[in-house]
Amino acid sequence: MYKFQDGIPIYTQISGELKSRVISGQIKPGDKLPSVREIAEEFSVNPNTVQRVFMELEKDGFTYSERGVGTFLKEDGNMVAQLQQQEAEKIRTRFISEAKKLGLSLDEILKDLANHWEQGGTQE
Amino acid sequence: MKALLTYEFRKIFKQNKWSTITLLGVTAIFLISASISVRNMDLSGGPLQLLSMFSFVGLASVFAIALISPTITAIQNYFRDLNSQHAVFETYIPQNGWKRLAAKYISYFSHIQLGVLLAAIVLGLTLFSIRGIAIDQFTQEMPYRMQEVVDYLNAHRAELIWKTTQALVSIAYGLLSITLFFNFFFTLHSVLRHKIKSATPLTFLAAAVTSLSLGWIDDLLFNNTARMHENMASSGPEMLFNFMVSAIAFYAIGYMLEHKTELK
């Protein structure tokens, strides 16, 4: 069962999970998303929560819904790039603030990154 | 109502299926052994006499069980319906208390009446199986007496059937009233159980007091000695009194089930 983080709204976390599926290509622009119920069952959450996810996605312009058919990801070529950028920005912001906390300089970090880029990162 | 009746009858049937079959089987065995042993016996005693005693004792037990156990089952079942967690489902049923009670009582009455009928049949068959025997000089007249009895019976057949039916039904009704008495106090208990700490002893006390009072009122009104069989197959007014008390009790139980009872 999907592990949620404490203290962060669940709809935010599900939204994030769906977005990363778009980035990784699991869901492609133009694809029909699973129904509210299916997602609710997959994550074992309240369908109302999933409803909220869908509303947010539509509000932010990622999806559109067709009555009686379902919700679809927009045919937007830029979407994947856009999402990647948003995600990258989040990572970057976090990275910079953590690094600054450690008191490292930009040069030290760049050198460190360059050395470890190949084998670095968590094993998935 | 149909759903309730189906449910109650299925319940009672399932519960008593095997014990009834066993009882019938045992009865048949005793009847056979009784008639064999009685017919082939001579005065010198021995194993056959033992067998016949055994058979008659057996038949008497069957008679008692058939008569009494449906009443005991009814009393037990009703208690369980108010106290067992497996009966919680019944509380969820969207039917009012009187309907639920009526369905139970119809099933209880059917079961009790069947028991009374069975007891009467066992009695009849027992007497039948020992007809026409001469055990000793005392009973040498018996064949002649038996014939007189048989002739009398044949002559008054219709009236006899009516009187017998009446007796059987009123015995069953009497047993049902006993069930009603117990059920009233079980129900009262489940009204009081969360309200008063000493609900159980209090209910016992109330039951004892009520039974004494009823007996006393009965004596007062009808000048009887308080003997059960007289109360049951007795006069018009007394039956009416009995019926009125039962009707009030039934209504009261229904009311409590509907509005006041609580589960454990």
Add this chain to the structure above:
Amino acid sequence: MIKINNLSKSYCNKPALINASMSLAPGKIIGLLGPNGSGKTTLLRILTGELRADSGNITIDGEPLSTNTKARISGLTNTDFMPQGMTIDQAAATYELFFPDFDRSQFHSLLADMDLAESLQISSLSKGMKSQFALALAISRRARLIVLDEPLDGVDPVAREEILDLIAKGFREESTILVTSHLIHEMERLLDEVYFIREGEVQAMGDVETIRESKNISLDELYREVYRK
């Protein structure tokens, strides 16, 4: 809307529920969370008709609680609530006899999902399977209010997941599901709204996602925060 107004109940003068009020809207899964003995079960058993309130009232869509309203409430306050000696099939048939809103086909599919054969004797089931069966029964009714008391109680962690799944599957727009639990953490993901209860007193805490958003804590932590002396 199901309204519970100032409900109070005592057991032999020991108060179990004190002026409890709740508002239950359809299409929501609502949690009543608190430790054992706090009065959750008492409240739920009053809703199902197993107990009677000393004061206060309950209305279902404006109608006061009565024998008739029992038809609109589906209760599960104890796993062994069905008569003994039945198979799953027979129990469902008995259930159907009295509740025309029972959706037999949904019950079938829920059982199939759990790999439970309908010919099994209920008494032969493990505690977890029994809980699942009882829940499937209660949740397959198109009832206005579905009341589940501690559905995760006494169930192993694996079966618990399946039970949470079941509850999610039982969600319907027209029904309110009211769930109680002391296992706050596991219930969180299912709940729309939450009420906390402690020593008979009920407190409305509101929308769960809003709580997570505004306070950045889990319900578990919130409970401890609220009741820390």
